Amino acid sequence: MIKISIIGSGNVAQHLITTFLHLEELSNDVALIQVFSRKKENLSQLLSPQKIVTEFNNLLEADLYIIAVSDDAIENVSAQLPFRNRLVVHTSGSVPVTQLNSNNRRGVFYPLQTFTKGKTISFRNIPICLEAENTFDYQVLNKVARLISDKVYAINSEQRKALHVAAVFVNNFTNHLYAIGNEICIENQIPFDILKPLMQETADKVMTILPNEAQTGPAVRNDKKTIAAHEAFLINNENQLKLYKTLTQSIQHNGKKL
Amino acid sequence: MIKISIIGSGNVAQHLITTFLHLEELSNDVALIQVFSRKKENLSQLLSPQKIVTEFNNLLEADLYIIAVSDDAIENVSAQLPFRNRLVVHTSGSVPVTQLNSNNRRGVFYPLQTFTKGKTISFRNIPICLEAENTFDYQVLNKVARLISDKVYAINSEQRKALHVAAVFVNNFTNHLYAIGNEICIENQIPFDILKPLMQETADKVMTILPNEAQTGPAVRNDKKTIAAHEAFLINNENQLKLYKTLTQSIQHNGKKL
Known part of the structure; x- marks a missing residue:
């Protein structure tokens, strides 16, 4: 049995806590033995x-300590842990x-x-990206990750940096484009609901087709007339x-590279 | 029974043909009597x-002619129709x-x-935006649209222009952000599959939460350190x-407006 402690009480910590507690009920592979939180009441539910x-x-003593705190606090929290190795x-x-x-011994989950x-x-459907400094530690992380997810990947720190930037594009920036869509709807008395099936299908499509192949619209067609009309509309x-x-x-620009 | 003819053989025309033929089997409300296509073989399947x-x-003679051709061809095709009113x-x-x-008599479907x-x-899940020049024609369009979709909206030409621009943001531009995510993955030997659950959840989230409320990431947090690190990565x-x-x-900019 792998004994796990979680440090933190935010969104990610809470999702991990719920998941490990649920797993405990189903098997003896892991035990969530403790959670560290500055305020007990954050987790009392x-x-x-x-x-x-x-x-x-x-x-x-645990086999694995998972620090799930804000990025800025990680260094400081890890320095305060009163144990070694x-x-x-x-x-x-x-x-x-x-x-x-x-x-x-350090790693990433x-x-x-x-x-x-x-x-x-x-x-089960959330990719978990793992990194460890030695093979034994990687195997521990891999075992824990596979117990909760079907999608486990070895990703080093350099790749993880790239992945985080890519995630900003497909999550933060995409969500912002949804916000612009909503803004245009509000400005023109159009219910935002009209756009929702299109947004879902846009995401569904690239589950099976590469985004470059799925690209449609005036830009990729170089339809200058429509582009000019849209720019005039947004003036x-x-x-x-x-x-x-x-x-x-x-x-x-991307079209030209193909 | 509403008699329908479709003019065109592209993507939209084919999806409409399939839908109306299926509907014909289920009810007597509509009949797809003819389809115009320059080349018969395009539709022989x-x-x-x-x-x-x-x-x-x-x-x-039909109750409704649906011109489903490319934007540039609409004017010319409609001028060639050898009948009136x-x-x-x-x-x-x-x-x-x-x-x-x-x-x-003119309209939009x-x-x-x-x-x-x-x-x-x-x-059934595709919004259909209708416009007509008189109430009787609108009712015909509304009846046909409701037979195939649960989401029917009256949208005038000015609103439709806005909606089309909004659709470019949430579809064409979003898909391009997926392409950038894919590009970053390829450049760093990361499987694009890792990003797919995130892309789907990003779309799922705004089905129930407004995009402005769903916004996360370094930009909205004004996390200058992470933004600088990402910009250095993309240099x-x-x-x-x-x-x-x-x-x-x-x-x-949007954050400031709130």
Whole structure:
């Protein structure tokens, strides 16, 4: 049995806690023995108070410590752990494994997904990107990851940096384009609901077709008449117009490379 | 029974043909009496050759003619129809109803979706945006649209122009961000599959939460350190860097408006 402690009480920590507690009920492969949280009440809905510790000194020996705190706090938290040579990982897409304190054996357990407070989401479909400094530690992480997810990948710190940037494009920036779509709807008294099936199909399509092959629209067709009409429509909104021009140019730039 | 003729053999035409033929089997509300296509063989997989006409003069009297051709061809095709005062609509998001020839009663039957050749998609979930010049014609369009879709909207030409621009943002531009994500993966030997669950959840999230509320990431947090690290990572790809900066600025611009 792999004994796990989680450090943190935010979105990712809470999703991991729920998942490990559920797993405990089904098998003896893992045990979530403790969770560290500055404030017990943050987690009182999720697990019994005896399992919550508020002081690092009260952390028991575990096989794996998962630090699930904000990026900025990882270095400091890992330096405060009052033990040595144990396996300590963080869950961040953008922090190199070397930011963890070298007192312990270091690794990364990065679930690549957008977590919403209160929205349950199955870990089975969430890719988990693993990194460790030696083979034995990697095997521990791999065993834990495969218990909760069907999609486990070995990703080093350099690749993880790239993946995090790619995730910003397909998640943060895509969501912003949805926000622009909503803004245009509001400005023209159109219900945003009209766009929703299109948004879902746009995502569904690239599950089976490469995005470059799925590209449609005036930019990739170089349909100058429609592009000019759209730019004229956006003329009074400097921000929307700048986005439209930049994205259109980028599509045409990519088209040329093919 | 409403008698329908479709003019065109492209993606939208083929999806409409399949849908109306299926509907014919279930009810007597509509009949697809003819399809016009310059080349019979384009449609030979879909319907019996007797229903396909290659000359406008062979078009029989119908209650509704649906012109589903490319935007540029709509005006010309509608001018060639050898009859008067019948209901003729086009299926385009970006062409005003007035580009249809005024010899006939004009309207729009615009299914807002991205159609892929060979990929079947149920019309029930596709919003259909209707416009007509009089109430009687609107009722005909509304009856036909409701037979195939649960989502029917009255959208005038000005609103449709806005909707088409919004669709470019949430479909064409979003797909391009997927392409950039794929490009970054390829450049760093990362399987694109890792990003797919994130892409789907990003779309799923805004089915129930407004995009502005769903926005996460370094731009909306104004996390200057992460933004600087991402820009440094993209320094050798001018196009990716320009997109990153423009979208980050736009997210921060939108944040300020809230």
